[in-house]
Structure formats: structure tokens, C-alpha cells
Amino acid sequence: MPTSARRKIVEAREVRKFFGSLRALHRVSFDVHEGEKVVVLGPSGSGKSTLLRSINGLETIDAGRIVVNGVDIHDAATDINRVREEVGMVFQSFNLFPHKTVLENLTLAQIVVRKRAKAEAVERATALLHKVGIPEKAQAYPGQLSGGQQQRVAIARSLAMGPKLMLFDEPTSALDPEMIGEVLEVMRALARDGMTMVVVSHEMGFAREVADRVIFMDGGTIVEEAPPTQFFTQPAQERTKLFLSQIL
């Protein structure tokens, strides 16, 4: 199915954002269609994390428009909490709730936000822990898990809400090298299931293999946007070539 025929999950238009006098995002426009996997690359400070965080309203924007699931999220009339229920976010530093067990991490928002019965929430959480490969850790606390396990729990926690879109903010950057694989494997499985994903990452292998499209950012703007094969073998922009020569 051509992407143009699919429904747009994210539609960003002319987004601008300043941190004081620093131009974090400048006239950024892009779309993400249902089922699409987009990997955002770029040097640090290029605005890629800011862009991702503005998609679920963790960052405000100064100009432009971001429509998620048909809702303009930076409109004052929008209930941002309703939008966020449908948008999962995975952080670099996991941000699991340390005072709650793994199972409670997965059930809390289901019960509080989705108003699900506890039994239903637990059932769903248990199924997701099987899916990310650590059902035996349900009663453990986050502090007792390895970084890779924590990140898999964090992914499961987001999935428990049944999101239509998953955002990943450098999900493997805080992990020891031997744990990166297990997290990427969970993300690949998620991609195979047809989840719509926007991933900020430095994992080039993952980008090549999973992405439908790669967005390269620098200095708060989108420099280049292309399918991974084209992006990695025939980049159009000089800036992109320079970046790729530095990291590959």
C-alpha cells in the first residue's frame, strides 16, 4: 500500500521552537503514516529529541502545528492527556517508577487513566511481560533489573495503554553494549506487528533494517528525508554525507 493512501498519525507543519535565543526547531514539517517506522538521525543538539518530545506535548512549540491522531496538540482547547493515552513514549533513562513493582508499573496508568479493572490490567500486563521476554520479573522492583530489562519493561508499560503511536527517545543510549540487542529485538518485534513508530536513535543497523524512512536533522531543521537504502548509499546533501562519513 503506498504511504499516501494510509491515514496520517502525525502531521507536523512549520514547527518552530526556541530555548531562549537558541533555535531548537526551525520550520520543521513531516508526516508519519499509520504503520510507518521513521528513524530520526542527527548529531547531538540537532533538535531530534526536542522534535520527538513535542509530538506528545512534553515540549511546547512557539509556532507551527502538530496534529496527532487528528488532534492539534498544541491547541489550548486540546486535552493533552487524552492524546497522550494514544501515544507511547520510551525514554533514554527508562523512567520506571522505582517504588512500584514491574507489574504495578504496567498496571498503574491502565487503572488510573484507562479506568480498567485491576484484574483486566494485570492480565494485559502479564501478557505484555511475556511479549518482552521477562514474565518472571513481574514482582521485582526496577532497581533489581538490568538496564536492558528496565527498558523492556518501559516499552511494555507504554504498550499496556494500547497506543496507536510509539515514540522512542534514544532508547539504547544509556545501555551497556551487551544489552542493546535485547531492546532492539523487542522494537523489531513491535515493528513487525505493524506499530507506528518514531525512533530517535544512533543505531544505524536498526535504521537500515527496520525504518521505512530516515529523517536526518541538523541545527533544528530537517536536512534530508529518504528511505534507508537511498539515505545510506546515495545521500543527496553534503551535510548528510559528512555525518555518515563520521559515524560509519
Added chain:
Amino acid sequence: MPDAKQGSSIIEVGDGAAIPRPSDVGLFTAWRVAFFGALASVAYLAITRPDPYFRILTFIPDGILVTFEVTVGAILLALVIGLFAGLGRVAKNPVINGAASLYVEVIRGIPLLVQIFYIYYALGRIVHIPDLYSAVIAMAVCYGAYMGEIFRAGIQSIPRGQMEAARSLGMTHTQAMRHVVIPQAARVVLPPIGNEFIALLKDSSLVSILAVSDLLRRGREFASETFSYFETYTIVALIYLILTLFFSKLIGLLEERLSADKRTA
């Protein structure tokens, strides 16, 4: 001493109360010497010189009870006031934030003794309530400001990512505070609140200047009848010491259990 040898006595001092730490081992720790020394002194004096020491001991127990009532009542009320003050101090709303900050700044700048007089007489003009209550309210209003700062620090010590994760799951700010931030902050603030409790126990002696028959006032009553000032205040001081040492130990144990908890790993 950045590198204290293991087994040596490390005492953490907070608000004048020495909190024994797990590393504080050995038979003759400062805490044990003070606590059991005070107990033994009271027993020795009461047995060897029943007049006046045993008479003092039979006269003041209801004062200990009042001291307890004031302390526990004030700490509970101060916790409530402090939670609101602390939440107000971290609130984005400028009016709420300003009001909470003003409360904290004003209260912290006035001596407790002056506040107790002031609130006692100010309250007395508006409503007629028992002296014990106005004493509790005065103590709570004062300690609420300090509690507020403890709560503020506790809330701010929780990484921003916790709030962001909770909000990303669709929780409202209030839900995130209630289920994610405050439960974690509670663990952080427990030790300093324990310190405040001990400080408040000692400061509760100030209410004896009002017509509240706490431990110190009962002592004064006994002394002024019998003229045995030295003996009475010796016992009063020893009882305060026993009480504060007992509670500081209790808080130290609680703290130890919390830090041994797997969840904090």
C-alpha cells in the same frame, strides 16, 4: 574526615539531635552512654533520695502526657500545613506559589517563642479555644513552614523524568503527583521529618509559658512549691533527654530499614 574508618563512631547531627547511624557500632556508643546513663541516673536518684526525687517523679507524669499531646498534635497538623506549603512552593501558579513562599519566609523569620505568644493572644481575640489547642496550632503553624521546605526539597529531589513518564502515560498533573512523585518524595522526607519531630518535642517546652501544663511547667509548679529548683530541673532535663534519645533511636532504626529496602537499590 572523608575516610572514617569502619567501626568508628559517626554521628549525624540534625537540629541538635544526634541520630545514630548503622556504622555507629560498639558497646559504648554516645547514644548508649547518654540514654542508659540518663535512665540509671533517674533510677539512682529516686532510690537513694526519694525526697524530693521520687516525689518529683510522681508529680510530673501528666506533664509528660501533655508534652506528648502537644508534640504529636502539632506534628500531625504541621505535616498537613507543610504538605500544602511544599506543594504551593513547587506550584506554577504565581498566586499559590507567592502565598506559600510568603508564609515560609515570614514564619522562618520570627522566633518561635514570639510566634507562640502572638498566635496565642491573636487567636484568643477571635475565638475562645482551650490553651492546649492554641499551643498546638502555634507550634504547627511554625513547624509547618519548616515542613514545607522539607516537602519542597523532597518533591524536587524526584527526577523530572518521573513526572514526564507519568504524564506521557496520560496521567494528569494531579494523578502523577499522587501516584508517582509524592510516594517517592515521602521516602526522601522521612528522615528529616523525624528530625523535626525531635526538634518539636524539645521546642514544645516553650508552650509552658502559656497556661499549658506540660513537662516543664509541671516541673516549675513542683519547684515553686518545694523550692527544690535544682533537683526538679535535673529530673526534667533527664526526662527530656530520655525522650529525645528514645525517639532519635527509633527514627534511626526506621531509616536503616528504609535504606535496606530493596526498592531503594
